[in-house]
Amino acid sequence: MRGSLKSLFAGAVALIAQPALAQPAPAPVPVNPAPVTTAASAVPIPVPAAPALTKADVDAWLDGYLPYALARGAVAGAVVVVVKDGQVLTQRGYGYSDVEKRTPVDPEKTMFRPGSVSKLFTWTAVMQLVQEGKLDLDADVNTYIDFKIPPRDGKPVTLRNIMTHTAGFEESIRGLISSKESGAPLGETLKRWVPHRIFAPGTTPAYSNYATALAGYIVERTSGMSFDDYIDRNIFARLGMEHSSFRQPLPEKLKPLMSKGYATAAGDPKPYEVIDAAPAGSLASTGADMGKFMIAHLANGGPLLSPETTNMMHTTTLSILPPLNRMALGFYEQRINGQTAIGHGGDTQWFHSDLMLFPKENVGIYISMNSSGKEGVTGAIRSTLVESFADRYFPMERIIKAGVDEKTTAEHARMLAGTYISSRRPESSFMKALDLAGGMKIAVDDKGNLVLPFKNTGGEDSKWVETAPFVWEEVGGHGRLAAKLKDGKVDWVSIDAISPIMMLQRPVWYASPGWLTPGVIAGLVILGLTALSWPIGAIARRRYGAQLPFAGKELKAFRLVRGFAAVVTLVLIGWVATLASMMSDFHLLGGAMDWAVYLLQIVGTIAFIGMVAVAAWNLLLVWTGRRGWFSKLWSILVLVAAVVILWAAFAFHLISFGVQF
Template identity: 30%
Template sequence: MRVVVIALFVALLIILPSIAQVPETQIPPPDAELSQLEPFDPPEVEAFVEEFVRAQSLPGAAFVLVQDGAIVAQQGYGYADIAQQRPVDAETTLFRIASISKLVTTVALLQLYEQGQVSLNDNVNRYLQAFQIDETYPAPITVENLLTHTDGLDVSWGIGAANTTGDRFLPLAQFLQDRLPPRVVAPDRVYLYGDAGMTVAGYLVQALSSIPFAQYVEQQIFQPLGMERSSFQQPLPPSLAADVAVGYEADHSPVPFQRIQSVPAIAMSTTTTDMANFMLAQLQGGQFNNSGILSEETTRQMQQQHFTHHPRLPGSAYGFYLRQQSDRLILEHGGVMPGFSSTLFLIPEDNLGFFLASNSFRADLPERLMQAFLAHYYPSTPSPPRDSPTGTRLSPDLSRFFVGTYRFNRYPHRSFEKLTALIGLVPEIRIEVTEDGALTIQGARYTQIEPLLFQLGNSSYYSAFRQNDRGQITHVFLGQSVFQAFEKLAWFETVRFNALLLGICALIFLSMGIVYLIDFYRRLTKRLSGQRRLPQWALHLAGLTSTLNLLFVMGMVFTLVFTDIWVLYEGMPWLALLLLGIPLITTGLTLGLAVGTIAVWANYSGALWQKLHYSLVTLAAIGFIWFVEYWNLLGFRFA
């Protein structure tokens, strides 16, 4: 038995470091100036997009490019429905554009702002009728916080947030009242992108106008812009339903049409022609064909930066997030949901807008298209030489504050979905200090140019840190996008440590299970030695606790491996619900296990290794309680 325990420990220590690897962040190329290729040639643009679509193996896609007040190029590719061999028609095929819906919701709320019905600096609670947001922090959430994703609301509410039948679909007010996630950070501190804040913004539109949200948007935005084939309705109206594309997974397996509860944040369906009208209005001061949706001043206000983590880093506008690609300011937004991916970006300096929609779920599609478009149509030319940065060497005492592991902040902090970070879907990066006092972030070298600000070589790529009132580093903000916000973790919060802890606990529980089975076999066959054994009640307690905890771990692994992630939008699988009851039981059993450990050491004179083994089981059970509590697995935290 001792040999088995030691061997398992050794194997665990060898394999777990490789299991706990996390994806690396992408380091940008050296800084360069951009020079646009003019003019755009429609056939060449269509060929470029077709090549991109083919390279991504998309079942279907459609795009539109607008510039100087007109459509320059537009085309559809592939199939809207593979089974029926229905081709994509760029003008008539509808795609679900997911989070790009937020741009329309932003316009709707800004319309009410123009009319004086809402102030962007007011506490949101002033306008909420059916519910109130908890005042978790002294500073209130303002209307502007909703539009810039700085409200501090947690990003979790995916479980049960959609369904295919519609029998559990809640009115917007009731859904927010029942499911609004908690605040996890004070407002105006960090960019924490999510659906909750923009869904509240959509509810404000509905509450202040006394018109259902989807109806308001149709009357005040779609009709003035001639967007006759756009809708937030779920299911779509009969006049549009026949033309909506079928959504597909990456392997081209179909995805059923889901009714999304967070309607204002993700539910819009539209065509490339309609989105061309929307982009033209954005590029023309809110006007389109003698109709206006916003004034020129409000449109300009929507597109300017209102939040950033540091003056050297790009931030967020209202609805849009910003990208500084050398000498171009780009307004952009992407969207992904079951079966669909889309992206929209504007380059106001060139009076240009681009939109692409696909009926395939590809989380990286917006970024891939952006990089391909810029590389092709804005080829880089060498930048003029810059003076070498006047970096400051970090002292050993100061450098230790920066060293550590940081986690991408866009993950559910207070719900079951936090498990996505443990299984590697949320990046963690490691920051170290070099011998000459610089920082390395995923292999790239940064030099300090001012307190808490570091520069990559002599480029315009920066990383900024933030510290709390006690001088402790809490965040690092990277790169060319406001999305790149990472929280500094304590050593015991990292995926690497937690994977190691889980493995050790599972190993100890397994060893206890083996001991328990051996004891059971000896009792069954009456092959008992004269050596005193553990008290039977203590052995039963340790065996039951270990078995249940192992059952929970194996069951959760099975559920995560064999459950399509989109199924969770419909609700928790019954197996997962049963499994989540186990930690509640074993937490109570662990209290008895602690008492048993005291009794074993006080009243049992058997072999020392047996006492140590029993104590290890108790420590593993206590550590396991911490593990399930940290990952929100202790109880039912998904409603």
């Protein structure tokens, strides 16, 4: 699925999973990068002659890049396919599909899981039915389904909203990926829980696997056949994609062709991943079959769609934050070197893929890897592959010139500085607490330059130049960043790599990780020390024969404060451990941790509220009694810590009851 959900816990919710924001790849410098001329350059640098896009040149280029990148990143195997002018230019397998058996990747026969690249097949199916007049992109989706999607701000969800990821749903995570035998029926999955609508439709990109699964269900109900049967008959059969399937488990004849999935190349193979929201990411396919799909879309739809429908699908874009990349109908846009490419990336827990079409050149490129590798390396490998491919074969001089004076640039940078959260996020459940990982922070250095929380491919801080008011471009790269203002203040920020599918937003002040995250950490330290003072003090008194100088209410308050402090500390540690476990192993998202969540919700509600009550009582007793200044100061700190933690527990739904998320 687009974006590893592990990133939801690792900070900057759902961002690390995006290719351009992954950890730096241990990859070579791109060959023939597009020259960049900055404002300081007196003479533009000429563009080097592009090599001919031939099989021999692409093979040599790929062989010089991928084996080293995969080995350094601990990725077991990969497949790459390049198509041009209606033909497969080259298809290459690298590494192993089964490390133990030393089975090499065969682009004709080895099946990979392209994750959310699967969505392009779902969107193609939707557009086929639109073409037949059976679906209307602008009709209320409730017209086509047997349950209710409530309106938001009086507006219904439409298929156009769904295909542009502006339906407004919060992130739905439960049961996303599991290792069970098969997926639940699609209708059952969708009716189990309808995610809350947190944005008005058509206003805010917020990537949604649930919404895509809903589109697949509409295909199912409208066509009168199962989603799997529809795709088999109307896409795979038409293209001769004999080694592809959305079915879970795989058909018996295809199972021997399936690559193993790995965390790293040296690790044990992982079970086949089952995705309940199947239309959003359950495809398994060979590189050769994916080449056929690319050729069809580049050929004005080929046997899948009419040229008119294909053109509408590829070029109907929604502009949310100009001039950044936009979302087309199912494809996301990537403008690079004068080319308007369209494509989609995808991730399961173990497989990581990208597909990009260059319609002007009638060229497409696809990569899929069967391992997560070290430090999120697959994101950098695939983004570097696509960008370097464009730099090599479609080079263009880029002149990055400051379009704003230094003083104004510094002021604009200061306006951007702060903490942001992703529009793609859980909002109504305890999973909102993932925002406490810190959100995404934009800072300003002492020279007034933006300091962004990601590196370039070489692992260095990226340098950005403001080329127009509130638009920055990356020097030496292809990234752009832009901000949207509201009432004279920065409201949204995004960058090209994610702008089609999500925005970075200023959180509401009362739920901002900018102050609540350090506040909770400080509170945890204070309450932890308070809890520890009880056994440590008891040991010290026993050793020196001292007596506890309290009795009556003061003794009871002494014990209650420390007891509740211990419970609150353990509950917070329990939440961290539970969320970390669930985000590190997606199979735990299907219900295996429900017992822990229920326990933490029950005990936590009592502990968080009780801590404030006993801390307030303790403060009253301390300040009306004959206690020293340190006791009085500490009683204040304990109450403040308890209030901040209670506030965070309410704001991030740790005080709640339920396991739908």
